[in-house]
Amino acid sequence: MDETTSLAPDDLVRRHVQSGRSLVAVLHAIQDEVGFVPPAVVTPLSRALNLSRAEVHGVLTYYHHFRTSPAAPVTVQLCRAEACRSMGTEALAQHMEARTGCRFDQGHDAGHHGTVALESVYCLGQCALSPAMTVNGTLYAKVTPQKFDTILAAATEAAESEAKDETTTHTKEPA
Known part of the structure; x- marks a missing residue:
């Protein structure tokens, strides 16, 4: 197994x-x-x-989509295609790296070393609403640095809560 x-x-x-x-x-x-x-x-x-x-x-x-190790608890995929680039996605990417301490596309399939992983993608189909990103598969549009910070805080809190719940579930004594 x-x-x-x-x-x-x-x-x-x-x-x-x-x-x-x-x-x-x-x-x-x-x-x-x-x-x-x-x-x-x-x-x-x-x-x-x-x-x-x-x-x-x-x-x-x-294929970049496939991974051979578990994803980070918070996986952020940022569109870096032309429409999003024209709307400031590269400045947003720099903000994301500074905010998380992660670099884009580092550790993809090499295992993650923390709570957050940043991944580049090249079109989320939201060109008219760029910049666009997903966090754990949930799509967000018109992302600003402030909006990213809010979404990241909520996703990180949810991941930490889920990890705590998993630990509690696995360590409970049988009744």
Whole structure:
């Protein structure tokens, strides 16, 4: 069993490989269920889809969307495409780095070292409302440094509360 998931890699693969389903679709399904694609699924996935391990690994590492380790408790994705750039996203990115002490795209798939991770994306479909970002998958538009600070504070507080609840749940004595 993979140490970071409750399912064995072979079980994850069996759950998601279906006739006619592409490798990319299977990788998305696994990441949707677990939150990332554990590296231990590469070999069983290659067997199930009759692909080489190199082909599976190549697809997994080529697409920026896939991660092979758990995401940070607060993951901020900032659009850095042209429309957002024209509306000040680069100044916002500098503010975000200064505010969080993180750098963009550092640690993606190398594991996170704190509560927050900053990731660049290149279009969130909110060009008329730029700059745009997501925080843990929730979309925000017309983001200013002040709006970012407020959203970050709420997301960080929620992540810390969730972590505290998880710790409490795991350390409770049976009744």
